[in-house]
Amino acid sequence: MIEAQRAFLSLGSNLGDREQNLRQALSALASEHIEPRRVSSCYETEPVGYRDQPWFLNIAVEASTLLSPHELLDRCRHVESELGRRRSFPGGPRTVDIDILLYGDRVIAEESLVIPHPRMQDRRFVLKPLSEIAPQVLHPLLKQTVQALFETCRDSSAVRLYPDFRPQGSDLRLQT
Numbered sequence: 001m002i003e004a005q006r007a008f009l010s011l012g013s014n015l016g017d018r019e020q021n022l023r024q025a026l027s028a029l030a031s032e033h034i035e036p037r038r039v040s041s042c043y044e045t046e047p048v049g050y051r052d053q054p055w056f057l058n059i060a061v062e063a064s065t066l067l068s069p070h071e072l073l074d075r076c077r078h079v080e081s082e083l084g085r086r087r088s089f090p091g092g093p094r095t096v097d098i099d100i101l102l103y104g105d106r107v108i109a110e111e112s113l114v115i116p117h118p119r120m121q122d123r124r125f126v127l128k129p130l131s132e133i134a135p136q137v138l139h140p141l142l143k144q145t146v147q148a149l150f151e152t153c154r155d156s157s158a159v160r161l162y163p164d165f166r167p168q169g170s171d172l173r174l175q176t
Contacts, residue, residue: 002066008134009061010075010104014047015095018057025096026061028079038062042127042165046158048123053093055124057162059131060101060129069103072172073113075118076100076144096149099170101130105140118138124155 009029010054013021022042029069030036040060049055065072076098084095101117108115116139120126127150 004064004066005104005106007063007065007072007100007104008130008137009063010058010097010099010101010120010130011061012045012056012058012125013095014054014056015093016084020058021096022057023167024083025098026076029061029063029098031075033066035064035176036077036120037060037064038133039091039167040132041160042162043125043129044162045125045160048125048155048157050082050092056125058125058129058159059165060126060133062133068099069106069108069113069115071078072100072103098174099126101126101132102137104138107140111112121149122153122155124150124153124157124159127153 011025015021026036026039038061043058045056045058047056048126050060055095069076080096080098085093099117100115101120103115106115117126121139121142127146131147131150135145137146139146139149140145
């Protein structure tokens with residue numbers, strides 16, 4: 001029997017109804033094989049990299065999953081596609097973006113999948129929400145907690161609380 005694993009995901013949206021996109025992504029991810037456990041507060045964040053685009057809404061999610069890392073990636077990409085994600089160019093605007101940040105203490109370095117996410121320690125828009133729900137979780141390569149990574153992150157892009165977001169229609173607890 002497969003043992004459930006704890007995974008942390010980052011969800012973002014900067015096209016269309018950003019709040020609804022995040023709600024729909026949360027709902028679509030939830031299945032018999034993925035059980036969202038906690039959702040961070042929502043943050044409005046300035047784009048990083050390609051800056052000529054709308055600001056993002058970002059959340060972090062802790063989930064329990066029976067899926068393998070590759071199956072989880074496939075599910076995330078399927079949900080992105082269902083919600084209208086078009087991969088026109090790297091860093092471009094998107095209806096929804098779902099990244100696997102951590103999967104237990106696994107380390108995977110393949111062309112199609114890298115866990116932990118290779119740039120999570122460099123991105124405030126990832127670390128701020130993640131530090132709310134997993135401050136003491138250890139990065140398996142850097143051997144630092146999520147909170148320590150957030151406190152030492154050199155990214156200066158704006159990350160501000162977006163208090164109106166609620167993961168509608170679920171019993172997920174927002175962690176603040």
